[in-house]
Amino acid sequence: MIRIIMLLWLFAQPAAAEAVTPPGRVPIDTPRYAPAYPWLGTKVVQATIASEIAPPQGYGRVEVPAGSFADWLRHLPLKPRGTPVLLYDGTEKSDQEVHAAVVDIDVGSQDLQQCADAVIRLRAEYLYSRGTYSSIHFDFTSGDEAAFRKWIAGYRPTVRGSSVRWGRSAARDSSYRAFRSYLETVFMYAGTLSLSRELLPVADVKQMQVGDVFIVGGSPGHAVIVVDMVERPADGRRLFLLAQSYMPAQDIHVLRNPADPGLSPWYTVDFGEMLSTPEWVFERDELMRFAPE
Numbered sequence: 271m272i273r274i275i276m277l278l279w280l281f282a283q284p285a286a287a288e289a290v291t292p293p294g295r296v297p298i299d300t301p302r303y304a305p306a307y308p309w310l311g312t313k314v315v316q317a318t319i320a321s322e323i324a325p326p327q328g329y330g331r332v333e334v335p336a337g338s339f340a341d342w343l344r345h346l347p348l349k350p351r352g353t354p355v356l357l358y359d360g361t362e363k364s365d366q367e368v369h370a371a372v373v374d375i376d377v378g379s380q381d382l383q384q385c386a387d388a389v390i391r392l393r394a395e396y397l398y399s400r401g402t403y404s405s406i407h408f409d410f411t412s413g414d415e416a417a418f419r420k421w422i423a424g425y426r427p428t429v430r431g432s433s434v435r436w437g438r439s440a441a442r443d444s445s446y447r448a449f450r451s452y453l454e455t456v457f458m459y460a461g462t463l464s465l466s467r468e469l470l471p472v473a474d475v476k477q478m479q480v481g482d483v484f485i486v487g488g489s490p491g492h493a494v495i496v497v498d499m500v501e502r503p504a505d506g507r508r509l510f511l512l513a514q515s516y517m518p519a520q521d522i523h524v525l526r527n528p529a530d531p532g533l534s535p536w537y538t539v540d541f542g543e544m545l546s547t548p549e550w551v552f553e554r555d556e557l558m559r560f561a562p563e
Contacts, residue, residue, distance in 0.1 A: 306399035307347060308446050309375055315347040319511065319524065322348055322371060325500040326536060329509060332480070332499045339560070340480035342396045343497045346513075347374040348524075358383070358519040368548035369523035370535035373513060381519045382457035385493045386465045388515035388522045389483055390456060392495060393560060394418075398449050405563045406452075409468055410434060410459040421452040429459060462491030469558035476539055478510060482559050484545060484552040492516075492550040497524065500536070509536040516549055 307315070325331060334340035349372040355363040358377050375391070377383050383391060390408055397406045398418075406418035414434040416427065424440040466487030472478065478496060485493040498511040512525045512535075527534035529546045537545070545552040 307375075308395065308399055308449075310347065315374075317348045317350070318345045319348060319371070319498055320344045322351070323498070323511065323524065323535065326509065326533065328504065329500040329502045332501050332508070334480060337400070338481075339393070339396050342399070343392065343480055343495070346392075346497065348372065349374045349521075355521045355523050363516075363520050365548075368526060370526050371524040373522040373524070375522055377515070377519055377521050378454070380454070382454060383515055383519045383522075384457075384461075384517050385515050386460065386462040386485070386491070387457040387519070388513075389485075389493050389495050390460065390465065391453060392513075392522070394449075394453060394456075397563070398446070402563060403444065406449075408456050408460050409464045410456075411461055411464045412459070413464075413467075416452075416456050416459070418449065418452050421448065427455065427459075434459075461487075461489075462493050463487040463489070465493065466491070466558065468561075470561055471555070472557040472559050475541075475554045475557050476508075478508070478539055478557060479559065480510075482557055484512075484547075484556050485558055486550070486552065486556055490517075492552075494525065494547060494550070494552075508539045509533070510539065511535055512537065512547060514547075514549075 320331070331344070334344065351371070353372045354366050355369050355372055356377070357363060358379060358381050394406050397403070403418050403422060407415055409415055410429075412432045412434055414427075420436060422442060422444045424438045424442050425436045426439050428435045428437065462485055466485045469483060469485065472482060478499070480496050480499050482496045483493055485491070494512045494514040496510050497513045499508055501508045513522055514525060515522050524535055525547055527537050528548050530538070541554070543554055545554065
């Protein structure tokens with residue numbers, strides 16, 4: 271009888287109030303989905319951009335849709351603090367003062383994953399993690415499209431100069447190993463010039479979004495990607511984080527802000543006509559965006 275009374279009493283207690291999130295909005299630091307970073311395998315993520323790089327006082331992270339590219343970038347895994355940036359051959363980058371954090375993602379064993387390639391890698395990994403294989407396609411510098419769907423079907427390119435021919439020479443394969451093989455080929459024949467032709471220009475830098483890319487196409491050229499943004503509610507001022515690889519191929523890393531060490535690693539959207547990063551200076555009209563999936 272006592273147990274029955276106790277159970278009745280417990281059921282009669284008011285339920286703990288649940289946090290209510292407005293429709294279309296999600297909590298900032300705890301995504302509602304499980305971000306997938308296939309290259310990690312079974313490795314447990316210990317630190318992410320969102321957990322390790324705090325907004326300046328008075329700022330909060332901008333809201334982004336759960337499962338979006340922006341959310342995925344914000345939760346990229348990081349290597350332990352103080353980790354040096356390594357080149358593809360395992361040696362240290364000569365200048366260790368340009369980075370605030372190192373993304374926990376491999377660079378490969380060849381001098382391939384440079385600046386534009388790192389942007390391509392992140393975008394492709396996100397799409398692969400969601401299973402949207404038909405959205406994974408990039409152009410070679412020649413202008414020829416390299417679609418992962420074609421690669422899955424067993425087609426491989428033969429490149430002679432600016433001539434590209436595709437022929438079926440492999441078994442059907444959509445494994446992660448096949449995906450990485452596809453990316454290595456893209457890295458060989460794509461670059462800042464081809465990527466800049468694929469991206470859409472952002473007319474006003476104040477409309478910047480996480481996932482946008484500052485890019486100069488050419489040889490030399492460079493590209494960096496916006497991996498997080500914060501906003502100050504008091505006046506709407508926004509800041510952003512940038513990540514890059516460089517030449518030779520090296521770990522993807524979050525950049526410091528050499529123009530404002532007090533604000534670093536954050537950059538202000540109101541940076542003026544020129545954006546000074548540790549290894550490149552961009553113009554404000556060189557901000558671009560991936561087309562919607």
